[in-house]
Amino acid sequence: MDQKYEDPHVDAATGMATTGHEWDGIRELNTPLPRWWLYVFYATIVWSIGYWIVYPAWPLLTDTTKGVIGYASRAEVSADMARLKAQRAAQAAGMAEATPAQIKADPTLFQIAMAQGKAAFGDNCAACHAVGGAGAKGYPNLNDDDWLWGGSPAAIQQTIRHGIRVAGDNDTRVSQMPAFGRDGMLKREEITAVASHVRELAGLPTEPKADLALGRKVYADNCAACHGAAGKGNQELGAPNLTDAISLYGMDMASLTETIANSRNGVMPGWAGRLDETTIKALTVYVHSLGGGQ
Amino acid sequence: MSSAGTDQDDIPLFAASRKVYPQSVSGPFRRAKWIILFLCLGIYYLLPFLRWDRGPYLPDQAVLADIANNRFYFFFIEIWPQEVYYFTGLLILASFALFLTNAVAGRVWCGYLCPQTVWTDLFLAVERFFEGDRRERMRRDAEPWGFDTLWRKSAKHAVWLVIAWWTGGAWVLYFADAPTLVRELATFTAPLSAYVWIAILTFTTYALAGLMREQVCKYMCPWPRIQAALTDDEALNVTYRYDRGEPRVSVKQAAKLRAQGAPAGDCVDCFQCVAVCPTGIDIRDGAQIDCIQCGLCIDACDTVMSKIGRPTRLIAYDTEGNIQRRLAGLAAIYRPLRLRTLVYAALIAVVGGAMLWQLATRSTAGMSVLHERTPLFVTLSDGSIRNAYAVRLLNKRPEHRPFALTVSGLPGIRIEAIGAPPSADLRPVVTVDPDSSREVRVLVTVPAGVPLVASQVITITASDLFAGETVRADDHFIAPGTQP
Numbered sequence: 007m008d009q010k011y012e013d014p015h016v017d018a019a020t021g022m023a024t025t026g027h028e029w030d031g032i033r034e035l036n037t038p039l040p041r042w043w044l045y046v047f048y049a050t051i052v053w054s055i056g057y058w059i060v061y062p063a064w065p066l067l068t069d070t071t072k073g074v075i076g077y078a079s080r081a082e083v084s085a086d087m088a089r090l091k092a093q094r095a096a097q098a099a100g101m102a103e104a105t106p107a108q109i110k111a112d113p114t115l116f117q118i119a120m121a122q123g124k125a126a127f128g129d130n131c132a133a134c135h136a137v138g139g140a141g142a143k144g145y146p147n148l149n150d151d152d153w154l155w156g157g158s159p160a161a162i163q164q165t166i167r168h169g170i171r172v173a174g175d176n177d178t179r180v181s182q183m184p185a186f187g188r189d190g191m192l193k194r195e196e197i198t199a200v201a202s203h204v205r206e207l208a209g210l211p212t213e214p215k216a217d218l219a220l221g222r223k224v225y226a227d228n229c230a231a232c233h234g235a236a237g238k239g240n241q242e243l244g245a246p247n248l249t250d251a252i253s254l255y256g257m258d259m260a261s262l263t264e265t266i267a268n269s270r271n272g273v274m275p276g277w278a279g280r281l282d283e284t285t286i287k288a289l290t291v292y293v294h295s296l297g298g299g300q
Numbered sequence: 301m302s303s304a305g306t307d308q309d310d311i312p313l314f315a316a317s318r319k320v321y322p323q324s325v326s327g328p329f330r331r332a333k334w335i336i337l338f339l340c341l342g343i344y345y346l347l348p349f350l351r352w353d354r355g356p357y358l359p360d361q362a363v364l365a366d367i368a369n370n371r372f373y374f375f376f377i378e379i380w381p382q383e384v385y386y387f388t389g390l391l392i393l394a395s396f397a398l399f400l401t402n403a404v405a406g407r408v409w410c411g412y413l414c415p416q417t418v419w420t421d422l423f424l425a426v427e428r429f430f431e432g433d434r435r436e437r438m439r440r441d442a443e444p445w446g447f448d449t450l451w452r453k454s455a456k457h458a459v460w461l462v463i464a465w466w467t468g469g470a471w472v473l474y475f476a477d478a479p480t481l482v483r484e485l486a487t488f489t490a491p492l493s494a495y496v497w498i499a500i501l502t503f504t505t506y507a508l509a510g511l512m513r514e515q516v517c518k519y520m521c522p523w524p525r526i527q528a529a530l531t532d533d534e535a536l537n538v539t540y541r542y543d544r545g546e547p548r549v550s551v552k553q554a555a556k557l558r559a560q561g562a563p564a565g566d567c568v569d570c571f572q573c574v575a576v577c578p579t580g581i582d583i584r585d586g587a588q589i590d591c592i593q594c595g596l597c598i599d600a601c602d603t604v605m606s607k608i609g610r611p612t613r614l615i616a617y618d619t620e621g622n623i624q625r626r627l628a629g630l631a632a633i634y635r636p637l638r639l640r641t642l643v644y645a646a647l648i649a650v651v652g653g654a655m656l657w658q659l660a661t662r663s664t665a666g667m668s669v670l671h672e673r674t675p676l677f678v679t680l681s682d683g684s685i686r687n688a689y690a691v692r693l694l695n696k697r698p699e700h701r702p703f704a705l706t707v708s709g710l711p712g713i714r715i716e717a718i719g720a721p722p723s724a725d726l727r728p729v730v731t732v733d734p735d736s737s738r739e740v741r742v743l744v745t746v747p748a749g750v751p752l753v754a755s756q757v758i759t760i761t762a763s764d765l766f767a768g769e770t771v772r773a774d775d776h777f778i779a780p781g782t783q784p
Contacts, residue, residue: 040519116719136675137674139675140674141675147675147678149688150681150686152680250682250683252679296688296741297678
């Protein structure tokens with residue numbers, strides 16, 4: 007009995023053996039586990055060897071061991087992508103036959119078209135038109151209700167397919183505003199006068215010394231053919247409405263002068279050969295649904 | 301042992317496993333355990349087949365964890381993923397209920413209700429059916445196996461596996477329509493995951509209830525350790541009343557001692573309490589982590605006490621405090637109402653009440669509004685300003701619901717929703733499918749001439765056209781602001 011309690015490996019209070027581990031005088035009692043639990047631990051080590059054989063495991067100089075079943079996480083991703091593609095093809099089947107109007111009327115197709123359109127827009131259009139179609143100077147904001155070439159689904163689809171001023175495409179949107187200054191068609195004071203008149207048309211203040219009478223005359227002679235006598239524009243010709251609150255290049259005198267003197271004639275690529283028809287249709291629905299669709 | 305005292309290699313860190321051969325026993329506790337076992341297993345195996353009508357659009361299974369559609373159904377309760385805080389509440393309730401029962405009557409959970417106990421009890425019954433009671437099983441294991449032992453053990457393992465397989469089979473039924481899945485399983489057309497889960501649960505049930513048994517409670521389960529820290533001297537526990545039992549003497553010796561007027565305990569050292577114990581312990585060593593407090597030793601001891609004509613309940617639900625009081629010549633006191641039991645009960649009432657209140661006032665519609673950031677605002681050709689929002693409407697009812705959208709906060713403000721036709725009064729109507737949500741692009745426009753600052757608050761309201769339920773959300777309306 008005395009012998010037992012003197013033994014440093016036996017805890018005096020409980021009479022239990024200790025593991026010999028001691029922290030600040032607190033000793034750990036040895037509470038033995040069943041031995042077969044230890045064997046289970048060894049079994050897991052043996053099991054892990056199987057992984058070395060079955061799966062890619064050991065790094066080599068330039069590669070790794072391949073494993074006998076040829077598993078690769080990259081191949082798994084590829085298989086997943088292929089499955090996704092097949093699934094999307096099935097969904098797109100309904101979209102291939104439907105018109106943009108029919109797609110908008112069908113909640114399921116509409117949801118798919120919006121998702122596909124948003125993704126395609128981000129990949130192909132956002133570089134110029136900005137994320138969400140917010141636009142920038144010279145690149146129209148697609149959220150507003152002002153359209154150069156028309157905001158109906160058919161007009162949007164046509165614009166996406168064939169672009170604007172695409173060389174060699176007979177169906178492209180095309181028109182040409184002359185560079186009135188650069189080509190010497192108008193004199194400096196005539197350009198200043200007509201710029202003032204455009205501001206007058208838009209309801210914007212003009213400078214007191216501006217020659218509005220000259221401006222009116224120059225406008226009637228050179229601009230009204232496309233932009234209309236009242237400046238309301240013409241979507242057949244891509245001629246913008248000059249009277250509304252939206253402008254692509256700015257309505258201050260400097261911007262107007264530059265536009266009239268050098269002309270702008272922005273371009274957009276046609277997507278007919280680069281994107282499939284279903285994607286173009288999805289883009290049409292997406293752009294039409296941003297808010298300005300007519 | 302080395303002289304330095306650090307070399308411990310000769311101390312065994314692992315114990316040879318000691319097989320426990322619990323003996324059969326009868327009595328009120330055994331009877332209660334059978335009843336609870338049948339109730340618990342009956343609920344577990346049959347509950348998936350119980351139907352609960354939720355209309356044409358929702359599953360009619362009373363209890364269903366519909367992982368694929370992100371819904372959990374429990375009778376009249378339906379939980380969406382964003383409402384999993386109910387589970388947090390349930391977990392809090394479960395732990396406080398555990399603490400409360402522990403403070404009142406010890407490890408009631410361990411002894412009667414824990415799946416480990418229930419399944420182990422069932423598996424032991426099977427073992428006893430094939431291999432006989434304690435002595436016979438011990439004899440068989442000690443002898444070399446003959447044909448008789450071999451077939452009995454094989455049959456036992458076969459029945460264990462069938463029960464284990466059925467356990468796994470019932471588990472997967474909680475995750476899909478039970479009758480459909482049973483048909484699919486029978487025709488081998490069920491999803492692979494169903495078979496995999498059945499296999500996993502077959503294995504775990506077989507291993508835990510058949511092979512590991514009391515080792516799960518002794519080595520794996522955290523609750524005994526926590527319980528030991530949560531109990532006190534006034535909690536009822538399965539207790540050996542050593543004030544009455546000691547000193548242990550034989551029946552004859554006790555009679556002789558009592559005749560002489562000398563003290564003699566009631567315990568006759570028959571070891572019946574040890575023989576019936578499913579974890580193989582001696583309850584007379586006092587409260588211990590290995591004791592699951594199933595009460596079978598009470599039944600065993602009562603049988604012996606009745607036979608030798610001594611009062612029963614030498615082992616009983618009693619408190620350490622009462623033993624001390626009796627030793628001091630005082631009367632036993634039972635105090636189930638103590639500060640800790642009252643606090644636990646109050647916490648259960650508070651959490652349970654909060655959950656009930658949540659459930660009773662749960663809205664069946666919801667709306668979240670997210671302002672589109674590209675662009676923040678758009679100027680339209682007539683000079684009006686427009687903002688776009690992604691509005692998600694939630695319909696938690698099992699029917700189609702049309703929500704009319706309105707907006708307020710600025711003069712002349714209008715709202716339209718892409719893909720949602722306006723109603724007669726020009727409010728856009730968004731119809732949401734039963735028990736689902738729908739996101740629509742919403743355009744809010746303020747006419748030119750309305751004075752605007754860079755950001756102002758507007759309120760979007762969605763009203764159910766039929767039921768009248770209304771949900772609101774505030775968001776910002778962004779404008780060019782103070783620029784000229």
